[in-house]
Structures are given as C-alpha cells and as structure tokens.
Amino acid sequence: xxxxxxxxxxxxxxxxxxxxxxxxxxxxxxxxxxxxxxxxxxxxxxxxxxxxxxxxxxxxxxxxxxxxxxxxxxxxxxxxxxxxxxxxxxxxxxxxxxxxxxxxxxxxxxxxxxxxxxxxxxxxxxxxxxxxxxxxxxxxxxxxxxxxxxxxxxxxxxxxxxxxxxxxxxxxxxxxxxxxxxxxxxxxxxxxxxxxxxxxxxxxxxxxxxxxxxxxxxx
Numbered sequence: 001x002x003x004x005x006x007x008x009x010x011x012x013x014x015x016x017x018x019x020x021x022x023x024x025x026x027x028x029x030x031x032x033x034x035x036x037x038x039x040x041x042x043x044x045x046x047x048x049x050x051x052x053x054x055x056x057x058x059x060x061x062x063x064x065x066x067x068x069x070x071x072x073x074x075x076x077x078x079x080x081x082x083x084x085x086x087x088x089x090x091x092x093x094x095x096x097x098x099x100x101x102x103x104x105x106x107x108x109x110x111x112x113x114x115x116x117x118x119x120x121x122x123x124x125x126x127x128x129x130x131x132x133x134x135x136x137x138x139x140x141x142x143x144x145x146x147x148x149x150x151x152x153x154x155x156x157x158x159x160x161x162x163x164x165x166x167x168x169x170x171x172x173x174x175x176x177x178x179x180x181x182x183x184x185x186x187x188x189x190x191x192x193x194x195x196x197x198x199x200x201x202x203x204x205x206x207x208x209x210x211x212x213x214x215x216x217x218x219x
Contacts, residue, residue: 017129021136029144038155042093045145046086049096052134053079056107060124067121075103088156090149094142101138104131 028048032041053076060068079096086092108131109115110123 013129014132017133018136021133022140024133025137025140025144028141038151039159041148042090042152042155043087045093045141046083046096049086049093049100050080050083052138053083053100053103055134056103056124056126059126063125065121065124068124071118071122072124090145090152093145094149097138097142097145101135101142104135104138107131108135 032044036044056072057069057076059065060072079100082092082096082099086096106115106117107123107126108129110118111126111128111131116123
C-alpha cells in the first residue's frame with residue numbers, strides 16, 4: 001500500500017511539473033511576443049537557451065558533484081555555440097531546445113535510477129522532477145520556434161532590404177552633386193554637335209570627371 005502511494009504521488013508530481021513547464025513556455029512566449037519585435041524575440045530565445053543550459057553547472061556546484069563538472073561544462077559550451085547561432089538561424093533554435101529537452105530527460109532518468117547513458121557521477125544531481133519541467137518547457141519552445149521560423153526569416157530579410165535602402169538614400173545627394181558638377185561641362189554643347197566635335201565633347205566630359213574624383217572635397 002505504501003509503495004503504491006509513493007508511485008501515485010510520483011506520477012502526480014511528474015504531471016504537475018510537465019504542465020508547469022508548458023505554462024512557463026506559454027508565458028515566456030506571450031511576454032516575448034508582446035514586448036519584443038520579431039528579430040529581438042529570436043535573439044532573446046537564443047540567449048535564454050544558453051542561460052537554462054548553464055543551470056546544470058549551478059546544480060553541480062550546489063549538490064557538490066565534482067565529478068560532473070567536466071561533462072556538464074562541455075555540454076554547456078556546446079549549447080553556448082548553438083545559442084549564438086540561434087540568434088540568426090531559427091533552425092538552431094529548434095535543434096537547440098530539442099537537444100536540451102533530451103539532456104533534461106537523461107538527467108531525470110539517472111536521478112531515479114531508471115537509465116544512465118554515462119558512468120555514475122558524470123551527470124549532476126537535480127531537484128525532484130526538474131528534468132520533466134525543463135523538458136516540457138524545451139519541447140514547447142522547440143515547437144514554437146518551428147512554427148515561428150518563417151516570420152523570423154522574413155523579418156531578417158526585410159531588415160536587410162531596409163538597410164540597403166538607407167544606404168541608397170544616404171548616397172543620393174552625392175550622386176546628384178556629381179551630376180551637377182558634370183552638368184556645366186556639357187550644358188554649352190550643341191544639341192546636335194557636328195561629327196568633328198564629338199570627340200572633343202567626350203574628352204571634355206572625361207577630363208571633368210577625372211578632375212572631380214581627384215578633388216572630391218570641392219564637390
């Protein structure tokens with residue numbers, strides 16, 4: 001009877017933590033969509049992936065599992081790389097949160113002695129059902145990143161087009177100034193110059209242009 005109650009209580013805890021993880025993901029998405037533009041939202045999720053990956057280093061320090069530092073630090077370094085790539089690549093967000101969900105499950109399974117992919121002591125201990133909570137959060141974030149990927153890609157492309165337009169607008173006055181300086185050279189030429197004047201006009205234009213580019217500060 002006592003063992004059965006323990007099992008029921010454990011299942012209830014797991015379900016509650018899974019639901020809380022999904023609610024946490026929904027709240028994070030809601031706040032990010034409300035206060036951040038599309039590009040900033042993607043950048044935030046990339047940085048957040050790095051932060052939650054580093055939690056396992058805090059657990060290793062708290063529980064005093066010195067033998068877990070090497071593996072945990074190496075995995076955190078890998079997630080740092082993925083998080084940085086995810087700032088620009090939506091696919092990296094999908095892969096990163098999915099892999100972190102798997103990493104959470106491995107910790108949870110080892111914590112309960114159900115399965116261990118590594119030698120004892122290689123993974124840090126974790127609080128009860130933390131792996132379930134974080135895996136639920138991660139899988140929700142991976143699914144959202146997949147659904148949102150097209151909007152993020154479009155936002156980056158739109159930003160690139162706006163930057164090109166800004167450069168063109170900034171160089172427009174200089175272009176008009178160049179044309180204005182060349183105007184007096186050709187303004188006095190006949191509309192239909194005789195054939196023997198064609199070469200003279202071409203040479204005059206070339207000389208004026210060369211002089212202008214040699215002394216751009218006088219434009």
